Amino acid sequence: MGKFNSRKIFILVSSVVPRAMTKLNKPDEEPEDVISEQEFTRREPHPKFRNHKNLEKLVLTLTNKGKTKLRGYIITAGLQYGMGENLFHYFFKISWLMQVPQVPVFGAGTNYIPMIHVYDLGQVIQKIIELRRGPTFICAVDDSKSTLEEIIKAISDVLGPGDLHTSTLEDAIRKGGFTPEEVDQLSIDLRLQTSVMSDFLDLNWRCKTGMVDNIEDIIQEYKDTRQLLPVKICLLGPAAVGKTTVAAKLCKKYKIHHISVKEVIQEKTRDMSGAGSDSGGYEEAAAAQDKDLEEIQGQLTEHQISVILKEKLNSKPCRNHGFVLDGLLETYEQAKMIFSDEEPEREDSGLTFEIPSYNKLTTPEYVFVLDASDDFLKRRVEGLPEIGRGERRYNWDEFESRLVRYRELSKAKETLQDFFDRRKIHLEHIEVSTDDLEYTGVMKKITEFVGAPKKYGLSPVEQEENRRREDERRQKQAAEAAERKQRKEALLAEMAAQYKDWQENLFKVKRQECELLEAQASPLRNYLMKFVMPLVAEAMADCLKIKPDDPVDFLAEHLLRKNNQE
Incomplete structure (x- = not known):
């Protein structure tokens, strides 16, 4: 450090947690009021954060030593939030997923948590670098005085189910995946009044009043940073083209919500009959819940249906995850009633073209028109079994009337496709020409256009289901392997027994052949021993005595001569 040619700045970003936890050793203390920054900095850090204390002392010692050119600053920052979240990510995630009816608050939730947006913390660091002056010790927190429960409630109200339930700190580790150190941070209770930031640093605050007051912007930052953007799809096309099947596959792939008029009205009727709602215009439909759905739908005006659909599209699951509109329009x-903003559409003046206003939160971003020839659709419906037609409401007369209506509406002065075209929402036309029950080609085109899913991984329930299926698959494979091994061993045992029998039979056959050959050779051997061998033996004995030059010729003459004598 003595070799520095110019002034250097060292900024240590610490945390308020070590000093905020000091009072946790004194449970009998009365709750503190708001404390000043000077009083807070005089506190000794909690013993478990000894390394923090030593590091802060080291920075101060090095920067205060003689005529050093090193200038040190210590920033004790509140718990950070924003830009995807860190410590508070669990509460954002569980709210966004909408898989539980209540978001947990670990502990009593009455403790005050000092916080600061990461952007504002970055500004504090930048201002210190620019100014190169001011106090050595700075507390970086916003002006909020929010409790843990208020923070989680704000997240749940805007992003999640809206309700809370109290849980233990042990559950935070066991169920929430928090570490003990993170639980300590969530447990601090401190209301801090800062002065240095306002007196010396002229910040362009992102969230001066804290997370709770700016929760809408914080949640949008969270969605943008983690790419948790809703996938909003609309499927159009004639009856029997396969919209419902494709919609179900898209919902499974992108984990979004399937919306059809039938399902939405059923849900609304069920909710109203259960809640005893007194809202006008729907009582008759709610009272008719046991009737046929078409009869219930017939009691609702087009305006009432559009109100129900808008309410569904504005629900948190649809706004968080997205949806597929299945033959809804x-x-x-x-479309104008469901998707338009409150402002009326402006007529095109002819000189300038203005995009008509529409609700960007509920209007689909991707519109796919599935189409097929009338002959193809008629053949498809004719090929359906009677049960299948009933389930899909495809009796022949109704199918023909729906098909004719679709073709007529597509030739109207203002078509449904015009609504999206005027709002610069591009329509993709996909021809359905094969009886592929899996709609592989259609799904490939749609997913290529929409892109890969950008969601969280599998939920604990889905992970458990996958583990169960994987265990079942392994058990099935093990059982099949054991069965194959058993069959193989049985086959080998059978083959070994057959081979043994074959060897025994072969031995018997060879022995019988030998006995037969022996029996056939006995007369010949006796004949040779009696009539041939004596003469040959005598001739060979004489040959050995005389030792002629040509023994073979000698043997022949000897045998011939002996034969003539006899």
């Missing part, structure tokens, strides 16, 4: 006016 038929006309330009329907």
Whole structure:
């Protein structure tokens, strides 16, 4: 450090947690009021954070030693939030997933947590570098005085189910995946009044009043940073083209919500009958819940249906995850009622073209038109079994009337496709020409256009289900392997027994052959021993005595001569 040619700045970003936890050793103390920054900095850090204390002392010692050119600053920052979240990510995630009816608050939730947005913390560091002056010790927190429960409630109200339930700190580790150190941070209770930031640092605050007051912006930052953007798809097309099947596959792939008029009205009727709602215009439909759905739907005006659909599209699951509209729309006016903003559409002046206003939160981003020839659709419906037609509401007369209506509406002065075209929402036309029940080609085109899913991984329930299926698969494979091994061993044992029998039979056959050959050779051997061998033996004995030059010729003459004598 003595070799520095110019002034250097060293900024240590610490945390308020070590000093905020000091009072946790004194449970009998009365709750503190708001304390000043000077009083807070005089506190000794909690013993478990001894390394923090030593590091802070080291920075101060090095920067205060003689005529050093090193200038040190210590920033004790509140718990950070924003830009995807860190410590508070669990509460954002569980709220966004909407898989539980209540978001947990670990502990009593009455403790005050000092916080600061990461952008504002970055500004504090930048200002210190620019100014190169001011106090050595700075507390970086925003002006909020929010409790843990208020923070989680704000997250749940805007992003999640809205309700809370109290849970233990042990559950935070066991169920929430927090570490003991993170639980300590969530447990601090401190209301801190800062002065240095306002007196010396002129910040362009992102969230001066804290997370709770700026929760809408914080949640949008969270979604943008983690790419948790809703996938909003609309499927159009004639009856029997396969919209419902494709919609179900898209919902499974992208983990979004399937929305059809039938399902939405059923859900609304069920909710109203259960809640005893007194809202006008729907009582008759709610009272008719046991009737046929078409009869219930017939009691609702087009405006009432559009109100129900808008309510569904504005629900948190749809706004968080997205949706697939399955044959929901038929006309330009329907789309206008459901998706338009409160402002009326402006007529095109002819000189300038203005995009009509529409609700960007509920209007689909991707519109796919599935189409097929009338002959293809008629053959498909004719090929359906009677049960299948009933389930899909495809009796022949109804199918023909729906097909004719779709073709007529597509030739209207203002079509449904015009609504999206005027709002610069591009329509993708996909031809359905094969009876591929899996709609492989259609799904490939749609997923290529929409892109890969950008969601969280599997939920604990889905992970458990996958583990169960994997265990079942392994058990099935093990059982099949054991069965194959058993069959193989049985086959080998059978083959070994057959081979043994074959060897025994072969031995018997060879022995019988030998006995037969022996029996056949006995007369010949006796004949040779009696009539041939004596003469040959005598001739060979004489040959050995005389030792002629040509023994073979000698043997022949000897045998011939002996034969003539006899």
